[in-house]
Amino acid sequence: MPLGFLKSARESNRPVPQPEGPAPLVRSDRSEVLGEVEELGIGMFWATDAEGRLTFLSKRALVELGSEAESLIGNAITQVFQDVEAEDGAPTQRSLAFKLKARSKLEEQIVAVPTARGSTRWWRLNGRPLLDAQDNFRGYRGSAVDISAQYAYETQVARQSQVDELTGLANRRKLGERLKAMLSAFRVSQRSCALMMLDLDRFKQVNDTMGHPAGDELLKQVAQRLSSIVKDYGEVGRLGGDEFQVLLPDMDDRGTLGELANRIVQSLSQPYQINGRRAIIGTSVGIAIAPYDGLEADELTRSADMALYSAKETRGGTFCFFTSELRDAASKTAMLGDRLRDAVDRDELKLAYQPLVDPATNEVKCFEALLRWHDEEEGDISPALFIPVAENDDLIIRIGEMALRQACIDALSWPETIKVAVNVSAKQFIRPGYRKAVAAALQASGLPPGRLELEITESVFVGDLETVDAIFRDLKKLGVRLALDDFGTGYSSLGYLKHGHFNKIKIDQSFVRGCTENGDINPAIITAIVALAKALGMETVAEGVEAMDELELVRERGADLVQGYIYSRPLTQEQVLTQIADGTMKCNPDGPPRHRAERITIFRKVGLIHEDHYYDVILRNLSKTGARITGLAGVPVGTDVVLDLGHGQLVVSKVVNATENSQGLKFETPLISDGSGGFMTRHRISPYSLAEAGIPLAALGAGAFPLAKWREAHKSVPKFVQMDLSI
Known part of the structure; x- marks a missing residue:
């Protein structure tokens, strides 16, 4: 109100007019209101200087944090108010430091605030940059609301969804x-x-x-x-x-x-x-x-x-x-299951018997019963294909019981010194009533229990071992023998052997194959398994022996029996009876002198790159270290080439032997196992590189590689003769 107006009013004895509305607040009134706001839990207040240091924190905030003002005032605000990690379920937001540096408004900024008690509170900040009359930045002024309860709930909900x-x-x-x-x-x-x-x-x-x-x-x-x-x-x-x-x-x-x-x-x-x-x-x-x-x-x-x-x-x-072959395999597997059920109904599955031989005397001590299936349309179908299909449903139960009954009947015609071994799937083994099925097969055939061996893989140990123990005890009471098949490849049953259920351990062929190669540790593993078995009073069988050097090694390491092509392929019952007609059964070893690297027989078209030409060839076989191809003539020994196995798998190779239209390749870098019996390169050429070479990603397939367009672009005379690959 102007002083002149007050003076004239007194002089005229007129009443002084009063302003409308409430009286203006003095500074002490403003502080009181801010205190009341805090007491009501509506908010807290803070301020910084131009350097981002905390200069003020209201009383309520200090109480919430359990801190003295002296311990916080002067600290960088980003040390007191910390950004919330996105993994904690917080909404996505710019960091506090970024906004402060940009002098942006703070709107609903969620921060974590450590307390003096070691816990953490979550606050929602609002703030504005303060400028003086000359537009100089003086710091931030802002408010805060504690949202810890709400934040914890929302974080929990967000976490549960993730x-x-x-x-x-x-x-x-x-x-x-x-x-x-x-x-x-x-x-x-x-x-x-x-x-x-x-x-x-x-x-x-x-x-x-x-x-x-x-x-x-x-x-x-x-x-x-x-x-x-x-x-x-x-x-x-x-x-x-x-x-x-x-x-x-x-x-x-x-x-x-x-x-x-x-x-x-x-x-x-x-x-x-x-x-x-x-x-x-x-x-x-x-x-x-x-x-x-x-x-x-x-x-x-x-x-x-x-x-x-x-x-x-x-x-x-x-x-x-x-x-890519798995796509075709999936549909084939479904069809195979339908045909397998029909084959079982028509009794088309037969048994063949592979001998287990004493390497010291070459006498047959046991025959393992193996399933065989000859399909009228597909021919012979490998057990590696149809057994897993049968395992996926109860069909393996029917097949297993059929094999057990027939094996017992066939073995009764053999000399009493020869046992029969029958494979048992885990699904069969844990099925209630399996002991009764074994007892029924023995009774129906008249085979003495001691001549029957049940070969069980380590997969039977999966699950409740108390139940497995009970089944083992029931089978032992029958008098049958138990063999642990594929030892060392499954579920780590080493400690389980001490229970004494098994009469025999079969050393898996993966330890036998290549055991004579320099630097291979498998001989030590074979020695350890044999020693363990002898200490526990069990026999050992070396599986998959094919070469004379492998036979010599497992014999020296003390294996009691040997099974593999070195002695015999699986035989029909008629062939077995013919060979034992003289009252004895012996097999003389016959095989290559040395182990060769495992090869997969293949018959498919692949590519071969030499200089600036791409040739089509047929891949005949494949191992980790080399391959044999046909389809080119005039390729001299020593030629450097690149074998294209498809899907970016390029293998730098050298021709190490050659005939008129066939070449043997040695790889610069060995292939690795694909986990399912095949081989593959460790690395592949990226489709991104192929796309950069002008090949659309959608068009990539077998034989594609960055220089595939050479087929059309290059007109130079090829060094080799491309032969007709039509089959």
Whole structure:
């Protein structure tokens, strides 16, 4: 109010007019109101200087944090108010430091505020930059609201939508989002990533025999083991049930991936302690790699699923990489299952018998019964194909019981000194009433129990070991013999041997093949297994012996019996009876003098690159270190070439021997196992490189590589003669 107006009013004795509305607040009134706002819990207040140091924090804020003003005032505001990590479920927001540096408004900025008591509170900040009359920046003035309860709830909800509640791993939703985002980003930067799909073998058996709480505990332990193996290399998640997934960015080395998958298989196959009881499971792993096996998340996931299915079909407890051939194999497997059921109904499956021979005397001590199937349309179908199909449903039960009955009947016609061994699937073994089936087969045939050996793989140890123990005891009471097949390749049953159930250990052929090669550690493994068996009073059988040097080694290392092509291929019952007509049964060893690197017989078209020409050739066989091809003439020994196995698999090679139209190649870098009996290159040429060479990604297929367009572009005279490959 102007002073002149007051003076004139007094002088005229007129009343002084009063301003309308409430009286203005003095400074003490403003402080009181701010204090009342804080007391009501409506807000707290803070301020900084131009350098971002905290200069004021209201009383309520100090009480909330349990701190004295002296301990906070003067600190950088970013030390007092800390950004919230996105992984904690907070909304996406720019960092506080970024906004302060840009002198932006702070609107609903969520921060974490450590307290003096060691806990953390979450506040929502609002603030504005303060400028003086000359537009100089003087710092921030702002308010804060404690949202800890709300934030904790929202974080929990966000976490539950991203995390598997049982194991604490990423769930299906989070894994899907991560994979999509990663593939999208990696396409731009031309990076790769691998996807592993895992499925636990025999998990249902644990659930059924030990209860669902035990199954849940088992899943938690599986999650812990997986996380400890993968570590920071990738992200582990649970899709649901007994399915897990591992996402591995920037990994395309199939040798490294195979080693990692093998460690996962071995680790998850170790025994578990659950509520004082012991259980064993296994796992199968399927592997697909982007961009080779898929560019989109759905495509890559389907590829990994197909690889997983193949791993389980092979035998379980192994890993498999995706190949384009798996697509065709999946449909063939479905048709094979239908035909197999028909074949069983028509009694088309027959038995053949492979001898187990004493290497000291060459006398046959036992015959192993092996299933054979001759299909009218397809011809002979390998057990490696139809047994896994039968394992997937109860068909293996029918087939197993048929084989057991027929083997007992056939063995009764042999000399009493010769036993018969029959394979037993894990599904058969744990089926209620299996002992009765064995007893019935013995009674119907009249075969003495001591002449029957049941060959059981380590997969029977999966699940509740107390139940498995009871089955073993029942079978031993019958008087039959028990053999542990494929020892050392499955579920780590070494400690289980002390229970004394087994009469015989069969050393898996994977330890025998190549055991005479320089630097191979398998001889030491064979020696250790034989010593262990002798200490426990058990026989040993060396499986898969094919060469004379292998026979000599396993004989020297003390194997009691030998089984393999070195002595005989499987025989029909008629052939067996013919050979034992003289009252004895001997097999003389006959095979190559030395072991050759394992080769796969193949008959398919591939490519061969020499200088600036691409030739079509037929791949006849393939090993880790070389191959044989046909289809070219005039290729001299010593020629450097590149073998194109398809899908970016290029192998630098040298011609080491040649005939008129056939060449033997030696690889500069050995191939590696694909986990399912085949071979592959460790690395592949990226489809990104192929695309840069002018080849559309959608058109990539077998034989494609960066210089494929040479076929049309180059007109120089080829050095070799391309022969007609029509079959």
